Amino acid sequence: MARPKAQPYHHGQLREALAASGRALLEEKGIRGFTLRECARRAGVSHAAPAYHFASIDDLLAELAVRGFQELAAAMTAEADRAEGGATGRLVGQGVGYMAFAAGNPALFQLMFSRDANRLETPALTAAADAVRKLQAAAVEAVIPHASGEVKQRMVDFAGASVHGFISLLLDGQIGGKDSSRALKARGLSLLSAMAETVVRVGG
Amino acid sequence: MARPKAQPYHHGQLREALAASGRALLEEKGIRGFTLRECARRAGVSHAAPAYHFASIDDLLAELAVRGFQELAAAMTAEADRAEGGATGRLVGQGVGYMAFAAGNPALFQLMFSRDANRLETPALTAAADAVRKLQAAAVEAVIPHASGEVKQRMVDFAGASVHGFISLLLDGQIGGKDSSRALKARGLSLLSAMAETVVRVGG
DNA sequence: CCTGAATCTTGACGTTGGAAAGAGGCAGAA
DNA sequence: TTCTGCCTCTTTCCAACGTCAAGATTCAGG
Numbered sequence: 001m002a003r004p005k006a007q008p009y010h011h012g013q014l015r016e017a018l019a020a021s022g023r024a025l026l027e028e029k030g031i032r033g034f035t036l037r038e039c040a041r042r043a044g045v046s047h048a049a050p051a052y053h054f055a056s057i058d059d060l061l062a063e064l065a066v067r068g069f070q071e072l073a074a075a076m077t078a079e080a081d082r083a084e085g086g087a088t089g090r091l092v093g094q095g096v097g098y099m100a101f102a103a104g105n106p107a108l109f110q111l112m113f114s115r116d117a118n119r120l121e122t123p124a125l126t127a128a129a130d131a132v133r134k135l136q137a138a139a140v141e142a143v144i145p146h147a148s149g150e151v152k153q154r155m156v157d158f159a160g161a162s163v164h165g166f167i168s169l170l171l172d173g174q175i176g177g178k179d180s181s182r183a184l185k186a187r188g189l190s191l192l193s194a195m196a197e198t199v200v201r202v203g204g
Numbered sequence: 205m206a207r208p209k210a211q212p213y214h215h216g217q218l219r220e221a222l223a224a225s226g227r228a229l230l231e232e233k234g235i236r237g238f239t240l241r242e243c244a245r246r247a248g249v250s251h252a253a254p255a256y257h258f259a260s261i262d263d264l265l266a267e268l269a270v271r272g273f274q275e276l277a278a279a280m281t282a283e284a285d286r287a288e289g290g291a292t293g294r295l296v297g298q299g300v301g302y303m304a305f306a307a308g309n310p311a312l313f314q315l316m317f318s319r320d321a322n323r324l325e326t327p328a329l330t331a332a333a334d335a336v337r338k339l340q341a342a343a344v345e346a347v348i349p350h351a352s353g354e355v356k357q358r359m360v361d362f363a364g365a366s367v368h369g370f371i372s373l374l375l376d377g378q379i380g381g382k383d384s385s386r387a388l389k390a391r392g393l394s395l396l397s398a399m400a401e402t403v404v405r406v407g408g
Numbered sequence: 409c410c411t412g413a414a415t416c417t418t419g420a421c422g423t424t425g426g427a428a429a430g431a432g433g434c435a436g437a438a
Numbered sequence: 439t440t441c442t443g444c445c446t447c448t449t450t451c452c453a454a455c456g457t458c459a460a461g462a463t464t465c466a467g468g
Contacts, residue, residue: 154394165369198402
């Protein structure tokens with residue numbers, strides 16, 4: 001019978017607690033401001049406690065990235081399912097979900113797509129990132145089912161690059177410095193529709 | 205009369221030397237592996253010497269980013285000038301220059317477009333990044349001179365996002381994992397032509 | 409209750425970025 | 439020239455970092 005609360009089992013869920021405090025810390029201080037000790041401090045444990053659950057600080061960051069990719073995939077799917085307008089509508093919706101996740105978790109998003117995180121290359125990280133790419137590829141190919149494999153690949157490249165590039169530049173302040181959030185959303189949607197039209201035109 | 209070599213004036217060009225060793229170190233170890241002390245070590249000075257030339261490590265990184273943007277602008281212009289095919293050819297050429305710079309300086313490129321560097325927001329950094337954006341905008345607008353201001357802006361967004369997104373994903377290993385360099389260049393050029401066609405079609 | 413393994417704490421080591429104080433070297437004034 | 443003041447660099451110090459080793463605590467199963 002596990003003790004319900006109070007001091008729940010040594011700590012009990014330290015791995016989860018560290019992932020949670022780590023994620024918050026990441027968004028708060030950015031990648032360069034992220035420290036393992038502060039992460040442990042927020043979880044209420046000593047500075048060496050994380051070592052048992054994560055081999056190194058990079059290992060923790062990799063775990064955060066894995067969870068980020070999983071959440072990104074879920075956000076894309078959810079938004080695509082909500083969309084109307086057939087395959088093209090789903091493609092645009094998936095892009096909306098992608099951008100919304102990035103806008104809501106900018107530091108995590110940056111970590112996920114930084115070569116530092118990629119340098120870890122744990123199997124879990126590779127798999128999680130692959131799942132997102134498969135989702136993107138499927139959405140594009142559903143729009144142009146009769147195109148050749150090569151054309152499909154080029155359109156997958158194109159769609160993924162447009163969406164990723166726009167939101168990345170936006171989050172870095174390279175796009176729409178003083179524009180309102182509303183105006184920026186309009187620019188994002190406009191980009192998504194131009195992207196979708198190009199996929200349809202070139203692929204169809 | 206300045207002493208020619210040997211121990212040239214205290215150090216003489218420490219700021220330049222630090223920028224050079226810093227840039228090399230950045231590409232070698234990545235942003236997270238970058239340390240001020242190693243940077244000083246490679247320049248042959250004590251670990252506190254950089255303090256006089258750069259207020260902090262972030263200040264040094266900002267300087268590297270500024271120089272990166274200047275070099276990026278030069279690479280874009282050079283490639284555009286070399287291109288044939290009028291305004292559309294220049295637009296594609298500029299994209300080639302952009303991608304070539306990023307591929308040749310991946311860590312620096314990542315630094316330039318990381319919100320960490322942007323958090324510095326020195327006037328020089330803002331100006332250098334602005335210059336690159338102006339170059340991009342001019343190249344797009346030259347292709348669609350009769351379009352409305354709004355359409356022009358959307359196409360500038362679109363062109364910049366496509367190019368930036370593709371090379372970013374490529375450098376992060378999210379595109380073309382095991383493809384040959386030759387095949388990747390073909391995919392990049394294919395993306396650039398799809399981008400240019402869309403600009404012409406939507407804007408014209 | 410007892411024992412072994414899992415979990416966490418304490419303490420230490422080497423490294424980092426930065427501040428403070430001092431030494432060395434240059435330029436202009438005398 | 440010599441002197442004086444400033445610029446540049448070194449040395450020393452500090453708190454904080456990531457990681458390791460050793461000890462303490464707590465759980466699970468016999």
